[in-house]
Amino acid sequence: MRYAETGFNLEVDLTRGNIERVPTDPRLTELHLGGLGTNARMMWDRVPPETDPFSPQNLLIFGTGLLTGTPAPACNRTIVTTISPQTKLFAFSMMGGFFGPELKHAGYDKIVIRGKSPELVYLWITDGKVEIRPAGHLQGLGTLESAEVIRQELGEPHAAVASIGLAGENKVWFASIEQGRSSASRMGCGAIMGDKNLKAIAVRGSGDLDVARPAEFIRLCNEALKYIEHRNAHPIEGVMPIVAGLGSPQEMAVHDEKWHTENFVWGNARVRRKDFWQPEVAQKWTETMERMRTRLLSCHNCPLKCGAAISVDTRLCSYMMKCFSKLTYTMGAFSDLDFGLRIAQKATEHGVDAFTCPQTMAFAVELYEDGILTDADMPGFPQKSEDRFYWLLDKIVRREGIGDVLADGTYWAGQRIGKGADKYAHNCIRKTEQLPLKLGMLNPIYFLMYCTGEKASITQIEGNFPQAPFETKEESAAFVEDWPHVPDDRYKQWFLEWELRGEKSIPSYPPIDATCEIVNWQEMMHYIDDSIGICAGLSSFPLKPPFHIHNLPELISAGSGLQLDEAALVKLTRRNRNLVRANNLRRGLTRADEKPPEDHWKKRFPELEKKLLDGYYEFKGWNSDGVPTRETLCELGLDYVADDLERRGILKATP
Amino acid sequence: MKTEKTVKTIKIDVDKCNGCRACEVVCSAFHAQPRYSSVNPARARIRVIRDPLADIFVPVYAGEYTAAECAGRDRYTIDGKQYEECAFCRSVCPSRDLFKEPDSGLPLKCDMCESDPTLQEPLCVTWCLADALVYEERTALAEKAPAPADVDVGLEALANEHGWAKVLDAVTRMSVKMGRES
Known part of the structure; x- marks a missing residue:
């Protein structure tokens, strides 16, 4: 059974x-x-x-x-x-x-x-x-x-x-x-x-799906629902409204886009527009969203409403949208929300990634503006930004003309176009476009997450630890009071001591060992979610979610009949993490690939960065090339991986 | 003669439904044997009639079994959206596959999660954090029908099985026979 x-x-x-x-x-x-x-x-x-x-x-x-x-x-x-x-x-x-x-x-x-x-x-x-x-x-x-x-x-x-x-x-x-x-x-x-x-x-399908220990399992589900109700009624104070609640960022429900529009970068991930979010913009965008959004939607058996049905022209739904795709086209084209929601309808029908596609189009516009791509490459390229985006989308999805080159994404297009175009593909990690975000001071936690997140999207590794310290000690103290999610109380202490300015602020705080643990914890939660199929929105992504490392072992055990305690789940997750990494190492991933986009932070600290990566590799049981050691692999029962990596010369045999 | 009685109802607000189908999930789990041991929306006594592109989300509860489908099925336009009449219908009927046990085809019916000890409200309501489903007990006046005599009940059952004509024939035959004997 x-x-x-x-x-x-x-x-x-x-x-x-x-x-x-x-x-x-x-x-x-x-x-x-x-x-x-x-x-x-x-x-x-x-x-x-x-x-x-x-x-x-x-x-x-x-x-x-x-x-x-x-x-x-x-x-x-x-x-x-x-x-x-x-x-x-x-x-x-x-x-x-x-x-x-x-x-x-x-x-x-x-x-x-x-x-x-x-x-x-x-x-x-x-x-x-x-x-x-x-x-x-x-x-x-x-x-x-x-x-x-x-x-x-x-x-x-x-x-x-x-x-x-x-x-x-x-x-x-x-x-x-x-x-x-x-x-x-x-x-x-x-x-x-x-x-x-x-x-x-x-x-x-209409077949039954059984659970191992029904009474226990349903009790845990009921507790989670009760907690979700509680969290819905008590958003976290001191953080942006889109991340104060549960779920993925509540882009469909929240109209206030001051944070995204002023802190994220526009066009080809370059231009920051401070003071963009003026009352007239807020009013216009709110009106657009309320006109086009017919209903907030949930996924299967989830009480959160992270998605929405969007109706561009009629009362009937044209497509369904979620999260930050709300703004990627708008910001890529320096346009407004009405344009963003309209072109997203076409883009969804064509089936393209809403991070990479608008960034690739903005990349092409920039190359054209700077004379690297010309009218000879792009005959009939329109003048208006919005028209250009529709034009480019059409060429890309058909792989017509320049679209055939752009359809490989900015990294590969930059290589193929030449003439210095590769410098314009500046926002990639491992050849994949990242969130359009350019910041000042290096953040050690985010540095490690950007470097080592093998999903290549920051949202798939960040989560349960606040992105920044709170303004006051009192706020921080209130936050940790009700924070059973952390693996142990040291995490609370690290957060309490973290400051916006001064000695205990980024880049030197949290210290390297604490940074490693914080990053490891956040990543671990994502790997658990991705193996059991819980949405990150109720577990690894938001602050103070219903599911965490202390109740997930019980949930998994009651559901599946496996006998997992916390230590066993942690170990199992390390096994999966190392296996994903081994797949990539075998395909050529090296330490040199593990770096954030060069311009992600203005203030960089090469020495500290090296120490961070060294420290994290060591913490993970990896050698200085980022390859899991034989001891690490064998402890996890991955002897066959160690053998293979040694045979291929990726892992140097232990003398 | 009219009497007061308590009617258990669920108020359904289709505007609040997010289409997550938690109601189907928990309903099927509650009615599984043993309780909560399995999940299968196909066994649920509530289904969400969904047409996301038309913005239609209607939770419907399983009601009475009916042997025949309706002769004519109408369409309703409400607030610009076109609904099939069936979207609001609780019947277990031959025209659709809703509310039938997948294995046996036998009809399912919402029992308001009747159980011992009694639940505060049906579980679909508890699990609907969107408040599209709200439990309500209200008092209604009902025509009190006189309690039928035992014999009537028995005869009616026979008639349902064989039809009145045969039952009446049998009664006549038997009374003639009894007359002869006495």
Whole structure:
């Protein structure tokens, strides 16, 4: 008997059209939980490091978390894993919505896609039946459009559909997989889906999903809901309104955008506009949002409302939006919210990442303004900023003309264009565009997170520790009073002593050892979430969430029947963390790749930065190259990884 | 004759629904055997009728079983949105797959989470933090029908099974036979 998971994966070979229902090994659940953990294991076992992202041997895995679909609030995540065309590294892009629970009810924990279909197809998965169906008639259709056509032709209005648009079909390296209320956007998973000629996956199930210890499990769920109600009624004081509550930043609900518009940078991640947020802007943007937003929306079994249905022209919903995609197009084009929400509708239908795409377009505009790209490269390039963005979006998703170059993202486009264009791709880590944020003083915690976050998005490693000290000691003291989430009381002390100015402020405070622990804690929480399928919005991302390191072991155990205490969960998470890293080391990741964008902070401290990275590597049990030592790997039962890394000369054999 | 009785109801505010389906999840878990041992929205006695692109989110509770589907099904336009009549209908009927046990096809019906000890309110309401579902007990006047005699109940059951014609035939036959014997 398997609990919380189904115990079966769906293996689909699109080259041969072969479909298999494969029982999974329960020992892998004990070792890696599910989601990211078992995805990482599967990639290690089955995708050799020489594999090109666009090779038929590359896998595209849709892996539900271990608790996805159980009654635990916000356990709805699906972790999409493949080799990224942009970074050439292990990608894990996550989506919420309704896909994961539906897949479990249909009887599968993962869908594992390999090979390439000779023609465009979609996959239809329902109780006891899986079909590869022709999708020629969906070619060129938008992500939402094709989902709707599929639901209608199947007569399944409630099927969950994950689909790609033109961008994925044309293998744009930052193409997303859109899925109603959510999307797997980062690192180009949509391009791999397009390369496999897979337009969409539709799934609908009506099977039971069991939990191991029902009474205990439901008690924990009820406690979490009670706590969420409490937190909704008591936002954290002294922090920005968008992060005062739970969930992902409440961009759809909160109108005040002073912080983003004045602290984040516009255009090609360069221009800071202090004093932008004037009353007339606030009034206009509020009016736009209230006119276009028809409803706040939740993912499966989650009481938070992080998303919204946006209606551009009619009362009916045009698309669904969440989080910071609200502003990325607006700020990239130096425009207003009305433009941002309108172009996001097209971009969502085409299926592109809302971080990378607008930044790539702003990058092209800058190259054009500076004469590196000319009218010869871009015949008919319009004058108005908004028109330029529509023009560029269209070229990119079709890979037409300059769009074919830009479709690889700023790093690779910079290399291909030459003439110094690579200097304009200044906001990447590991060849992936980052949040448009440029700051003054180096922050040691964020330095380590930017360097070592293998998801390559800061939001996927930051979280439970406040981003900055509070104004007063009294505020800090009040904050730590009710903070059982920390691993132990030292974290409270570090926060209490942290100051905005003076001796105990950034960059020299928190001290290196404390910084390592704070970063490690925040990262650990994300890795737990990504393996059990809880949304970061109720766990690793916000301050004081309902789920934390002290109650998650009990929740996972009651749900799955595993016997996990805190120490066991910490160890298991370290195993998953090191396995993800090993996948990347084997694909060529080195210490040299672990650095923030050069201009992220104005004030840099090379000596301190080296000490921080050295200290963190040591804390993690990695050598000075950032490679886990044999002792670390063996302690975690990853002897086979140590052997492989040694054989490849990545890990120097211990004398 | 009219009497007062307590009616248990759930007020549904479709404008507040965020479409998260927590109501379906907890309903199916509560009604699982053993309690909370499994989850399966297909077994839930509440379903959210959803059409996100049309901004339609209507939580509907399972009501009475009906053997036949409606002859005509209308469409309602409310506030610019078009709803099928079925979007508001509680019936377990042949025209749709809602509220039927996936294994047996037998009809499901909301029991307001009846249990011992009694819950304060149905769990779908407790789990709906958006307050789209609100539990309400109200007093209503109801026509008090006279209690049927035991024999009537028995006869009605027979009639439901075989039809009145056959039952009446049987009664006539038996009374003739009894007349002969006495």
